[in-house]
Amino acid sequence: MSTSAASAPRPRVLVLFGGRSGEHAISCATAGGVLRAIDRERYDVLPIGITPQGRWVRVDDDPDLWRITDGTLPEVAELPERVLLPQEAGAREVRVIEPGLPAADLGTVDVVLPLLHGPYGEDGTLQGMLELADVRYVGAGVLASAVGMDKHFMKVALAAAGLPIGPFATLRGDDWAADRGGIRDRVAALGLPLFVKPARAGSSLGITRVTDPADLPAAIAEAQRHDPKVVIEAGIAGREIECAVLGGRGGARARASLPGEIVVTDAEHTFYDFEAKYLDEEAVSLRCPADLPAEVTARVQDVAVRTFEAIDCEGLARVDVFVTDAGEVIVNEINTMPGFTPYSMYPRMWQESGISYPDLLDELLQLALERPTGLR
Numbered sequence: 001m002s003t004s005a006a007s008a009p010r011p012r013v014l015v016l017f018g019g020r021s022g023e024h025a026i027s028c029a030t031a032g033g034v035l036r037a038i039d040r041e042r043y044d045v046l047p048i049g050i051t052p053q054g055r056w057v058r059v060d061d062d063p064d065l066w067r068i069t070d071g072t073l074p075e076v077a078e079l080p081e082r083v084l085l086p087q088e089a090g091a092r093e094v095r096v097i098e099p100g101l102p103a104a105d106l107g108t109v110d111v112v113l114p115l116l117h118g119p120y121g122e123d124g125t126l127q128g129m130l131e132l133a134d135v136r137y138v139g140a141g142v143l144a145s146a147v148g149m150d151k152h153f154m155k156v157a158l159a160a161a162g163l164p165i166g167p168f169a170t171l172r173g174d175d176w177a178a179d180r181g182g183i184r185d186r187v188a189a190l191g192l193p194l195f196v197k198p199a200r201a202g203s204s205l206g207i208t209r210v211t212d213p214a215d216l217p218a219a220i221a222e223a224q225r226h227d228p229k230v231v232i233e234a235g236i237a238g239r240e241i242e243c244a245v246l247g248g249r250g251g252a253r254a255r256a257s258l259p260g261e262i263v264v265t266d267a268e269h270t271f272y273d274f275e276a277k278y279l280d281e282e283a284v285s286l287r288c289p290a291d292l293p294a295e296v297t298a299r300v301q302d303v304a305v306r307t308f309e310a311i312d313c314e315g316l317a318r319v320d321v322f323v324t325d326a327g328e329v330i331v332n333e334i335n336t337m338p339g340f341t342p343y344s345m346y347p348r349m350w351q352e353s354g355i356s357y358p359d360l361l362d363e364l365l366q367l368a369l370e371r372p373t374g375l376r
């Protein structure tokens with residue numbers, strides 16, 4: 001006997017957000033957009049927040065609570081409870097422990113939607129935990145998440161795949177303290193301006209554009225507030241173009257959207273920094289689709305899909321490139337969990353390419369539900 005779609009059980013989606021990284025608030029904002037748009041007729045939703053301290057707690061399912069309003073950043077509040085994921089292969093039950101009470105059942109989970117940016121969420125750590133329990137989840141697996149998070153290994157992987165990247169140097173741990181002169185010489189070869197970045201952060205946190213070599217020590221110190229590992233890049237003069245990639249269904253190749261463009265219009269921001277990204281709406285204009293010759297659009301899309309494939313990415317990713325005056329396409333980075341509010345570039349690029357925000361969410365959840373667990 002066949003079951004009609006309406007009476008079939010709805011997959012239970014654990015929407016996970018917040019988290020320990022510097023991008024906590026951005027993750028909450030993304031969750032707000034998702035909680036509003038997810039089709040409740042098709043999916044049963046269990047929202048779970050991770051506090052800045054790393055505790056998993058139940059949160060309100062009200063999208064309005066999870067918004068950046070007037071420059072105020074949302075945050076998952078600390079609570080005296082702990083939500084526990086299934087802990088062993090095959091288990092499906094999510095539980096909550098409150099002090100002095102026996103563990104309570106929160107029902108089962110079919111798929112996790114990890115709306116987490118940065119370390120402890122977008123970097124493979126959470127993905128590893130879900131793999132251990134055989135729980136399905138949206139997006140990149142352990143390796144792709146880790147490589148996508150680490151700007152050094154991202155470049156190593158892309159270069160090995162023959163993809164175009166810019167010149168860079170990597171400083172680990174004590175490198176800078178041990179040999180300032182040697183590092184200054186290496187960095188001098190990169191010219192000016194330089195971009196000094198934490199290897200594993202996001203949202204432009206800890207990034208400094210350096211135009212005077214005398215400012216290098218301060219820029220390295222700033223990056224090291226976020227990560228002891230630092231990447232120093234040659235500044236690339238070009239347009240900032242982004243392209244959204246979506247995994248293929250049923251073994252098909254990944255798809256690329258129409259590209260978009262970031263134009264920083266306010267001279268106070270010399271690059272696409274944190275303020276320009278989230279707090280200063282007037283500072284940037286997001287142009288979608290980007291006004292590019294068809295031939296350049298095609299090359300951006302090709303580079304985006306090959307970048308996705310170079311790190312064995314799954315589900316979704318936003319690939320950010322520079323397009324130079326000469327029409328050269330240089331990859332800046334791949335984001336395995338890009339900003340995902342309805343106003344974010346990733347959904348907007350799909351919107352322009354014919355996939356609405358709710359449909360995109362549905363597509364991502366279906367991709368995750370059809371994907372086998374274990375080694376793939």
Ligand SMILES: Nc1ncnc2c1ncn2[C@@H]1O[C@H](COP(=O)(O)OP(=O)(O)O)[C@@H](O)[C@H]1O
Nearest residue numbers: 195201202203204205233234235236271272333
């Ligand atoms: N090598 C570079 N040349 C020119 N601009 C850069 C370079 N690297 C970064 N930027 C600028 O800094 C922004 C943030 O850098 P990015 O590497 O994308 O960090 P994040 O992972 O935090 O988004 C970019 O969007 C761009 O505006």
Ligand SMILES: [Mg+2]
Nearest residue numbers: 203204320333
């Ligand atoms: Mg970026």
